[in-house]
Amino acid sequence: METVACGMCGSSRARTVLRQRDLALGGSEETFTVVRCRACGLLYLNPRPDRTEIGRFYPPQYFADEQPKSRSELELRLKRWSNAVKRWVREDFYGYPGSRLPRWARMPRRLLLWPEQARRVFRGREILPWTGQGRLLDVGCGPGGNLASLQAQGWDVHGLDASEVAVGRARKRFGDRVRMGDPVATEYKDQSFDVVIFSHALEHMHDVRAVLKESRRILDDRGLLVITLPNAGSWEAKLFGPWWFPWELPRHLYHFDRRTLARMLEQAGFRVVRMRTGVGSLFFMASLERAWTRRLGRPLPARWLMERVVARPFCLLAGHLGHGTEITVYAVKDGVQGEGDNGAAG
Numbered sequence: 588m589e590t591v592a593c594g595m596c597g598s599s600r601a602r603t604v605l606r607q608r609d610l611a612l613g614g615s616e617e618t619f620t621v622v623r624c625r626a627c628g629l630l631y632l633n634p635r636p637d638r639t640e641i642g643r644f645y646p647p648q649y650f651a652d653e654q655p656k657s658r659s660e661l662e663l664r665l666k667r668w669s670n671a672v673k674r675w676v677r678e679d680f681y682g683y684p685g686s687r688l689p690r691w692a693r694m695p696r697r698l699l700l701w702p703e704q705a706r707r708v709f710r711g712r713e714i715l716p717w718t719g720q721g722r723l724l725d726v727g728c729g730p731g732g733n734l735a736s737l738q739a740q741g742w743d744v745h746g747l748d749a750s751e752v753a754v755g756r757a758r759k760r761f762g763d764r765v766r767m768g769d770p771v772a773t774e775y776k777d778q779s780f781d782v783v784i785f786s787h788a789l790e791h792m793h794d795v796r797a798v799l800k801e802s803r804r805i806l807d808d809r810g811l812l813v814i815t816l817p818n819a820g821s822w823e824a825k826l827f828g829p830w831w832f833p834w835e836l837p838r839h840l841y842h843f844d845r846r847t848l849a850r851m852l853e854q855a856g857f858r859v860v861r862m863r864t865g866v867g868s869l870f871f872m873a874s875l876e877r878a879w880t881r882r883l884g885r886p887l888p889a890r891w892l893m894e895r896v897v898a899r900p901f902c903l904l905a906g907h908l909g910h911g912t913e914i915t916v917y918a919v920k921d922g923v924q925g926e927g928d929n930g931a932a933g
């Protein structure tokens with residue numbers, strides 16, 4: 588274990604916020620401590636496993652492959668139909684190329700799709716806006732689940748991960764488009780990508796500031812950085828305290844809220860163009876179930892009802908008010924020519 592100073596401002600003054608064990612994978616009684624920097628407010632794990640130790644907290648089962656679902660003929664038909672609708676939404680609202688529709692038919696289709704688009708936004712199912720030539724890097728890609736769906740949408744996908752197990756699995760599908768490496772010093776050329784994504788990945792990294800600076804280097808001047816991570820300032824984190832699912836100790840080394848994430852991005856030379864919080868109830872239910880079973884020693888009753896009557900309304904409200912359990916931020920490179928004409932700014 589290593590003791591560290593704040594990864595954002597360098598101050599060593601911090602106070603303990605919570606202690607918890609490795610609830611997801613831990614067989615041990617080892618306790619981990621999250622502290623808050625007294626100078627800038629950043630939450631981080633301290634002490635923390637150093638780069639040589641962190642591997643033992645990621646056993647192979649952590650990188651589970653997704654099992655393909657078996658579907659009936661009717662389900663397949665419905666799936667094809669819903670995929671077509673999603674493709675139209677991507678073309679008409681997010682600038683995706685590939686539409687064979689003549690120009691005069693575009694506007695009526697857009698009008699017809701508008702309720703579906705409004706529903707998607709309300710349910711938090713927003714889509715990555717098409718950017719540049721579609722060259723995309725998923726940092727911390729794991730076994731490649733994200734890459735598969737992004738490739739199906741037409742992106743020219745590439746992946747990077749520090750785990751040999753994860754890269755091995757991802758390479759079965761994507762070959763040498765997936766590399767193993769340290770996100771602080773990648774081997775990509777300057778401005779190699781139109782989009783760089785961190786999906787529940789940045790909070791796992793030892794030096795976030797250096798990782799973001801490297802991302803800025805490999806991102807096109809008109810490119811888009813997209814980060815999704817847990818919101819430590821969310822109502823859920825406050826409600827569940829140490830039982831909040833996304834603390835994920837000791838794999839999450841940093842715990843951002845909207846303010847600290849924006850500040851970290853600014854320090855690395857990015858400008859935030861949009862920030863929203865998620866409306867999903869997955870983490871709420873996982874936290875509730877965990878707290879209930881660990882504290883009361885029996886399974887959560889009426890789970891179905893609890894999810895529909897409590898979790899979903901709570902999460903919808905929290906998410907739309909900016910207090911949801913997950914943050915997604917879109918940022919562009921600050922101080923370069925051509926900034927501002929990016930599709931995510933709307």
Ligand SMILES: [Zn+2]
Pocket residue numbers: 593594595596597598624625626627628629
């Ligand atoms: Zn600090």
